[in-house]
Amino acid sequence: MAISRAQMAPPESARGLDYDTIVIGAGISGLYQLHRLREMGQRVRVFEAGTGVGGTWYWNRYPGCRFDSESYSYGYSFSEELLAEWDWTEHFAPQPETERYLNYVADKLDLRRDIELRSRVTAATFDESGRAWEVTLEDGRRCRSRYLVTAVGPLSAPTLPRIAGIDDFQREAYHTARWPKHRVSFEGKRVAVIGTGATGVQAIQEIAKTAGHLTVFQRRPNWCTPLHNRPITKAEMDEIRTTYPDIFQRCRETAACFVHTTDPRGTFEVSDEERQAFWESLYAAPGFAIWMGNFKDVLIDRRANTLFSDFVADKIRQRVVDPKVAEMLIPKDHGFGTRRVPQETHYYEVYNQPNVELVSILETPIERITPTGLRTTDREFEFDIIVYATGFDAITGSLDRIDIRGLDGTTLKERWKGGIETFMGVMIDGFPNLFMVMGPHTALGNIPRSIEYNVEWIRDLLGHLAARDLTVADARRDAVDEWTAFVKEKGEGLLANEVDSWMTGVNQNVEGKQVRIIARYSGTAPEYRAWCDRVAAGGYRELVLA
Numbered sequence: 303m304a305i306s307r308a309q310m311a312p313p314e315s316a317r318g319l320d321y322d323t324i325v326i327g328a329g330i331s332g333l334y335q336l337h338r339l340r341e342m343g344q345r346v347r348v349f350e351a352g353t354g355v356g357g358t359w360y361w362n363r364y365p366g367c368r369f370d371s372e373s374y375s376y377g378y379s380f381s382e383e384l385l386a387e388w389d390w391t392e393h394f395a396p397q398p399e400t401e402r403y404l405n406y407v408a409d410k411l412d413l414r415r416d417i418e419l420r421s422r423v424t425a426a427t428f429d430e431s432g433r434a435w436e437v438t439l440e441d442g443r444r445c446r447s448r449y450l451v452t453a454v455g456p457l458s459a460p461t462l463p464r465i466a467g468i469d470d471f472q473r474e475a476y477h478t479a480r481w482p483k484h485r486v487s488f489e490g491k492r493v494a495v496i497g498t499g500a501t502g503v504q505a506i507q508e509i510a511k512t513a514g515h516l517t518v519f520q521r522r523p524n525w526c527t528p529l530h531n532r533p534i535t536k537a538e539m540d541e542i543r544t545t546y547p548d549i550f551q552r553c554r555e556t557a558a559c560f561v562h563t564t565d566p567r568g569t570f571e572v573s574d575e576e577r578q579a580f581w582e583s584l585y586a587a588p589g590f591a592i593w594m595g596n597f598k599d600v601l602i603d604r605r606a607n608t609l610f611s612d613f614v615a616d617k618i619r620q621r622v623v624d625p626k627v628a629e630m631l632i633p634k635d636h637g638f639g640t641r642r643v644p645q646e647t648h649y650y651e652v653y654n655q656p657n658v659e660l661v662s663i664l665e666t667p668i669e670r671i672t673p674t675g676l677r678t679t680d681r682e683f684e685f686d687i688i689v690y691a692t693g694f695d696a697i698t699g700s701l702d703r704i705d706i707r708g709l710d711g712t713t714l715k716e717r718w719k720g721g722i723e724t725f726m727g728v729m730i731d732g733f734p735n736l737f738m739v740m741g742p743h744t745a746l747g748n749i750p751r752s753i754e755y756n757v758e759w760i761r762d763l764l765g766h767l768a769a770r771d772l773t774v775a776d777a778r779r780d781a782v783d784e785w786t787a788f789v790k791e792k793g794e795g796l797l798a799n800e801v802d803s804w805m806t807g808v809n810q811n812v813e814g815k816q817v818r819i820i821a822r823y824s825g826t827a828p829e830y831r832a833w834c835d836r837v838a839a840g841g842y843r844e845l846v847l848a
């Protein structure tokens with residue numbers, strides 16, 4: 303249901319509002335949205351739950367946390383000054399560096415004066431007569447703004463496993479995405495890591511360096527490939543700086559905004575020798591080249607996918623000494639690249655260390671966490687530290703945790719109970735003046751490139767409204783239906799959509815998220831942007847403006 307012009311009362315004077323726009327979240331999205339709206343002369347307030355800015359790079363302080371995006375393709379691209387001043391020191395920067403970078407940006411753009419930290423938004427209700435959003439904070443405070451932008455992150459609502467007794471453990475326990483600011487020492491300690499997704503892999507290879515004994519609890523293995531990180535010298539950084547226009551141009555052209563792009567050849571169009579040599583070169587190449595730069599059919603054609611999966615399986619067998627452990631580490635339930643590919647540095651070699659043990663919790667499930675460790679169906683374990691690398695309630699998790707109510711008090715959860723429906727991942731009919739940066743069904747990939755696009759599209763729409771003395775924008779239902787159908791169509795034929803993962807909306811640790819849905823847009827970013835550009839160029843006919 304979209305709002306109609308007749309339904310709307312005359313606009314309330316802006317003087318009755320605390321702000322023009324409230325932004326929720328001070329990660330890359332929120333910081334940039336604040337900057338762009340303030341530039342337009344808006345009064346903006348950002349509410350951020352954390353005690354610092356940076357979002358993902360503020361919360362995820364776990365050992366080993368770093369980019370899979372090439373650092374210089376991830377930073378903001380809009381400011382010559384930021385690009386000129388900031389030096390990345392590694393091809394795939396570690397978390398402390400990215401957190402420093404985002405603090406530098408916040409200072410450089412003087413953003414802090416409009417950001418309130420330690421301020422979690424619990425509810426947001428659209429007031430039709432006032433054409434305003436009323437936002438409630440955890441401490442009970444309320445504020446009103448004309449517009450509301452959610453910049454709450456696609457991967458920012460952490461989930462713990464659904465295991466009995468989690469609160470019983472009497473020693474140190476950490477979730478990777480709520481890692482403390484103080485240093486955690488693993489020196490000589492008995493450590494458990496639960497989870498082997500992208501985060502678990504990064505943490506395990508780091509913790510194994512000092513732990514007295516490390517036990518890894520794996521539900522299902524992932525296809526991990528080498529990151530090949532290395533430092534960036536000053537001279538190299540100077541060289542990179544001169545190529546920034548090319549780097550960002552490339553990111554604009556590729557399907558997922560990475561510097562890597564699909565090889566135009568099909569897997570079976572080349573000779574066996576050529577194929578083998580190409581795959582060896584990809585295995586030796588840095589970053590996601592192996593995932594994003596592979597033959598064009600590897601993620602679509604079952605036979606091609608199986609052949610490449612076999613290639614990676616052999617690499618795992620070569621790297622892990624114990625054949626039984628190697629087999630445990632080779633995925634059997636999904637092909638390469640159909641779930642998020644963790645990038646690793648000596649991850650597989652960790653399992654050759656005498657102080658590391660791998661336990662399959664599919665074979666012997668964890669029954670409960672105990673005061674001193676945990677119990678599987680097979681054994682009792684004692685630990686000094688338990689690390690939960692159990693990820694996030696992805697894509698909609700952070701939105702679900704806010705009581706968002708649009709027209710007629712309809713909650714966002716009610717609106718989406720039959721499945722996610724959006725207009726370009728940015729708007730939802732019946733929720734006027736609500737805009738999502740990195741909402742569901744938007745282009746993801748190398749995310750800041752899509753963030754910059756989303757933020758600027760929202761800025762332009764608000765500029766369009768301001769120039770015409772309009773104060774309401776709501777998506778039309780048919781525009782939502784059309785976009786949602788397009789998203790579904792783009793998901794067809796992709797092997798990734800036949801597999802349980804956060805990308806298909808499945809999280810065994812979250813109630814109600816056991817069934818596969820189309821949780822993300824899997825078309826290309828250029829197609830996404832073309833759609834959004836068309837809407838803007840056509841004068842936003844897909845929206846009701848009033």
Ligand SMILES: Cc1cc2nc3c(=O)[nH]c(=O)nc-3n(C[C@H](O)[C@H](O)[C@H](O)COP(=O)(O)OP(=O)(O)OC[C@H]3O[C@@H](n4cnc5c(N)ncnc54)[C@H](O)[C@@H]3O)c2cc1C
Binds near residue numbers: 357360368748
């Ligand atoms: C460990 C890890 C590594 C990653 N590596 C990469 C990578 O290499 N490349 C890549 O492209 N992407 C990567 N990502 C994805 C990453 O999330 C995005 O790149 C990017 O940081 C998203 O920025 P954001 O501002 O949209 O969201 P976030 O950075 O998640 O920020 C959202 C902010 O909103 C705040 N918030 C949420 N709800 C509320 C509320 N109710 N009230 C107040 N504040 C709230 C949160 O506290 C958080 O600070 C990674 C993610 C993780 C978790």
